[in-house]
Amino acid sequence: MKQDVLSLIEQNYPSLSPSARTIANYLQQHPLAIVSQTSAEIAEQTHTSKATVSRFFRQLGFESQQDAKQAQLQLRQSGVPVLTQGNEIDQTEEELSNLSLTFEGLRTDVLEEVGTQLAQASRVTLIGFRNSYPVALHFRQQLQQIRPSVRLLPQPGQTLGEDLHDILDDEVIVLFGFRRRTRIFKKIVEALEGRNTILITDPTGQVYNQQVSQVLVCHLGNNNPFYSYAAPMSLVSMLCNRVYAQIGENAQHRTQSISKLYTDLDEMEA
Known part of the structure; x- marks a missing residue:
């Protein structure tokens, strides 16, 4: 079972490029984006490219952003406290x-x-x-x-x-x-x-x-x-x-x- 994306970001942060760190900073501040946004949307929010976002997730050990999303959802299903919805939950x-x-x-x-x-x-x-x-x-x-x-x-x-x-x-x-x-x-x-x-x-x-x-x-x-x-x-x-x-x-x-x-x-x- 893959680790929590945020934990992997923290572990890999020192080796990230400046543009990758921009993506890391964004996801740490907006963890819901991992499961709610596409690579293109993350790229737009961080003023990077879709290719840079894809390389970022590969550096964390995922095949793609979608792979990271599925890993995050699987963690939640197994009982790990992971944010998968916004604050608007009733x-x-x-x-x-x-x-x-x-x-x-x-x-x-x-x-x-x-x-x-x-x-x-x-x-x-x-x-x-x-x-x-x-x-x-x-x-x-x-x-x-x-x-x-x-x-x-x-x-x-x-x-x-x-x-x-x-x-x-x-x-x-x-x-x-x-x-x-x-x-x-x-x-x-x-x-x-x-x-x-x-x-x-x-x-x-x-x-x-x-x-x-x-x-x-x-x-x-x-x-x-x-x-x-x-x-x-x-x-x-x-x-x-x-x-x-x-x-x-x-x-x-x-x-x-x-x-x-x-x-x-x-x-x-x-």
């Missing part, structure tokens, strides 16, 4: 689109089945790394208020082997895997084959759909440099509400008991 519209695409793609019967499994399992194990960890942590905080035996992995500073070895027969594992996934992720999926594993992921995680019990796909958006986790958080909320409905009165009693402990321990603001 964040509200982007979030609503992510939520709409996510929930339109989730089958009601699958969500119902997952909710039942989470309610009835002897134990629920949640696993998440990097950006997936906060989503898994929030899921644990919600589930633990309505049912016992919910654990989050990995524990800080701990290995996973012991915990994966002790997976129970009727346990449900919820594995979170959003771009960019760690190298160990694939090995964890392999180690959990044959277990009741629910994978919550972005569209690229569907490559694992033959190795897990269920795949729930969340859309994170592609227009902003950073992905949005509004859809995964919303899905977690939906699943917890379904589990609450499945458990019913026992869930209500548990939340009341926990709230009483909050009061006894003086943990929450009045």
Whole structure:
């Protein structure tokens, strides 16, 4: 995978000609031009020639400006924060689109089945790394208020082997895997084959759909440099509400008991 164009510009800047440095300066100040402008447009903006622009990108290691553009877009698809759109993005519209695409793609019967499994399992194990960890942590905080035996992995500073070895027969594992996934992720999926594993992921995680019990796909958006986790958080909320409905009165009693402990321990603001 090629490097970010801006990083390559920085690395090669000392060896660039004066005209190439003019192009480099322009692209550093206007990084969106890498994916939004043609070689002719960049040449016009920098008062150079199209041939000079082509030589500039070849010096960075690309066959052409189009090759650099595709490399930049591929970086974004792999999860690297790269600017590919202007500042005019409507964040509200982007979030609503992510939520709409996510929930339109989730089958009601699958969500119902997952909710039942989470309610009835002897134990629920949640696993998440990097950006997936906060989503898994929030899921644990919600589930633990309505049912016992919910654990989050990995524990800080701990290995996973012991915990994966002790997976129970009727346990449900919820594995979170959003771009960019760690190298160990694939090995964890392999180690959990044959277990009741629910994978919550972005569209690229569907490559694992033959190795897990269920795949729930969340859309994170592609227009902003950073992905949005509004859809995964919303899905977690939906699943917890379904589990609450499945458990019913026992869930209500548990939340009341926990709230009483909050009061006894003086943990929450009045």
